Amino acid sequence: MSERAKIVIIGGGIAGCSALYHLAKMGCTDVLLLERDELTSGSTWHAAGNVPTYSTSWSVMQVQKYTAALYRELATDKDFPISYHVTGSVRLAHSEERMAEFRHVKSMARANNMEYDMLTPADLVDRYPLIKTHDLLGALWDPLDGDIDPSQVTQAMARAARALGARVRRNERVTALRQHKNYEWTVTTNAAGVETEIDCEIVINAAGYRAGEVMQLIGRHLPIMTMAHQYLITEEIDELAARSEPLPLLRDPDTSYYLRQERNGFILGPYEWQATPMWLDGIPDQFANMLWPDELERLEKQIIDAGERVPVLADAGIARVVNGPIPYAPDGNPYLGPERGMRNFFHCNTFSFGIAQGGGAGKAIAEWILDGRPEFDLWAIDRRRYKAYATTQYTVDKAVEVYQNEYAMGFPFEERPAGRPAYMSPLYEQLKKKGAAYGARGGWERPTYFDPKNEVTDHSLSFFRRNGWRTVVAKEVHAARNSVAVLDLPGFTKIEVKGPGAFAYLDNLLCTKLPKVGRISLVYALLPDGKVLSEFTVVRVAEDSFYLVGAAGSEWHDLDVLEMALPTDG
Numbered sequence: 001m002s003e004r005a006k007i008v009i010i011g012g013g014i015a016g017c018s019a020l021y022h023l024a025k026m027g028c029t030d031v032l033l034l035e036r037d038e039l040t041s042g043s044t045w046h047a048a049g050n051v052p053t054y055s056t057s058w059s060v061m062q063v064q065k066y067t068a069a070l071y072r073e074l075a076t077d078k079d080f081p082i083s084y085h086v087t088g089s090v091r092l093a094h095s096e097e098r099m100a101e102f103r104h105v106k107s108m109a110r111a112n113n114m115e116y117d118m119l120t121p122a123d124l125v126d127r128y129p130l131i132k133t134h135d136l137l138g139a140l141w142d143p144l145d146g147d148i149d150p151s152q153v154t155q156a157m158a159r160a161a162r163a164l165g166a167r168v169r170r171n172e173r174v175t176a177l178r179q180h181k182n183y184e185w186t187v188t189t190n191a192a193g194v195e196t197e198i199d200c201e202i203v204i205n206a207a208g209y210r211a212g213e214v215m216q217l218i219g220r221h222l223p224i225m226t227m228a229h230q231y232l233i234t235e236e237i238d239e240l241a242a243r244s245e246p247l248p249l250l251r252d253p254d255t256s257y258y259l260r261q262e263r264n265g266f267i268l269g270p271y272e273w274q275a276t277p278m279w280l281d282g283i284p285d286q287f288a289n290m291l292w293p294d295e296l297e298r299l300e301k302q303i304i305d306a307g308e309r310v311p312v313l314a315d316a317g318i319a320r321v322v323n324g325p326i327p328y329a330p331d332g333n334p335y336l337g338p339e340r341g342m343r344n345f346f347h348c349n350t351f352s353f354g355i356a357q358g359g360g361a362g363k364a365i366a367e368w369i370l371d372g373r374p375e376f377d378l379w380a381i382d383r384r385r386y387k388a389y390a391t392t393q394y395t396v397d398k399a400v401e402v403y404q405n406e407y408a409m410g411f412p413f414e415e416r417p418a419g420r421p422a423y424m425s426p427l428y429e430q431l432k433k434k435g436a437a438y439g440a441r442g443g444w445e446r447p448t449y450f451d452p453k454n455e456v457t458d459h460s461l462s463f464f465r466r467n468g469w470r471t472v473v474a475k476e477v478h479a480a481r482n483s484v485a486v487l488d489l490p491g492f493t494k495i496e497v498k499g500p501g502a503f504a505y506l507d508n509l510l511c512t513k514l515p516k517v518g519r520i521s522l523v524y525a526l527l528p529d530g531k532v533l534s535e536f537t538v539v540r541v542a543e544d545s546f547y548l549v550g551a552a553g554s555e556w557h558d559l560d561v562l563e564m565a566l567p568t569d570g
Helices: 014-025 058-074 096-111 121-127 150-163 208-216 296-309 354-371 392-404 428-433 470-482 502-509 552-564
Strands: 002-010 031-034 089-093 117-119 138-142 167-169 173-179 185-191 194-205 225-234 249-252 257-262 265-270 318-328 335-338 345-349 436-441 444-450 493-498 520-526 532-542 545-550
Touching: 002 014, 002 185, 014 031, 014 150, 014 345, 014 354, 031 150, 058 096, 058 150, 058 354, 089 096, 089 121, 096 117, 096 138, 117 121, 121 138, 150 167, 150 354, 194 208, 194 354, 208 318, 208 345, 225 296, 225 392, 249 296, 257 296, 265 296, 318 392, 335 354, 345 354, 428 436, 428 444, 444 470, 493 502, 493 552, 502 545, 532 552, 545 552
Parallel strands: 002 031, 002 194, 031 167, 089 249, 194 345
Antiparallel strands: 089 138, 117 138, 173 185, 185 194, 225 265, 225 318, 249 257, 257 265, 335 345, 436 444, 493 545, 520 532, 532 545
């Protein structure tokens, strides 16, 4: 059998159904979503369903803000009711550093027209009467936080997309992907032993924790790892049953858990230090709607602490434990956007917080495909941020580290050690012996400062510019300003552009005037609306010979910018 669609989406979780919904809403209804099992049967169905807008990343905050607004809109559909509770949330602060982080995020939220607020301990008790505040300095209030039924909202988007003309097929597994010379695709599927070939222009990989398996079909590696995440649901608690309205969602990031009222009980979800990577030898063929046995001993610290923080929890019985798979990239952020060097193949997968981000991700990928770029600046979650150094072992090491630090403060200048070193300069060991402290930039180890006399004894992190290395950096700056400094800056992207027509090609791509032969300039590639797409330092070696230098972390992105702009006439 054979058929055709403009776009094929692989995966029927929250991300795939959101992509389907937004494409259809934008007028592209010739879209077919393929799900190997049932909709939501991967990570979506067992998710706790929290919908925070909070993030220390501007890009992620915009995605999550849109998601929450979309869910509020979908929940008004009387013909398809969704269990959605906008309760607001409180995040607890035990230290001045945490309060500083919250003030920063509050300013970000206010800039995004969200009325976050700082709470004193007394204000916190007013919002959350069952809490003990003995060791707290304050809290952050997010009025838009809440929880939603993950399966209901996913089905709602799939239903709305079908009503607009898009198609969904369940229990149909993608078994092969083949790209043709015209950059279109043939997607081969199997459903109950019947093989079908579907020709399409564009493929979206929205396969959740199976996104890496999809990439194997085209001979590519995706840095993805599955972690086990547990939460427990308590039996009914009299004090909650007696309340006229639900409590806000509570997060204690310094102890690393969330606590949410669920009917007349609680859901407690820790991010424990004993993070557990799963399926290191491959994902089982069948795991739809399945869970692992509980391992509550890993959560003992958080369970005890949460019971002391909210005493009515301590006496509650446990009704159920959910221990399910959550996909992780090395930095805990999802993958969105084009696959490197491959036309008409897009990512919308690897969501560690898929319910909170799924709505905005679907909007972004639909805009990327139909408009050429999303409304939001999404470089922080662009698939091309990770190059070949992100091996399977690197991904496992970083995923464990991210999970352990899921609620940790995002300090400036923090350099976490897992998965390092990946790429090193030939001078790495020599400079290390001379006191170099290293940071990772696009996988490359790069000196951040030198401490040859071991003067730096305080390595604590801070939002208040109290870092112990500032004195030795001041000496480096003085030396560079008043005498000579030689820097080893490995990892920059270096690209030669030469041959007949090279000047015309770059002059068309870049908004900046190209330098004369033997000179150097900073140049920019822009989007049609004038926003910066890429930045290069360019040296003009000869009339039609140029040497471009770009950032270490944007190599794959910048190569795509240059390659996609190449003239089609050769």
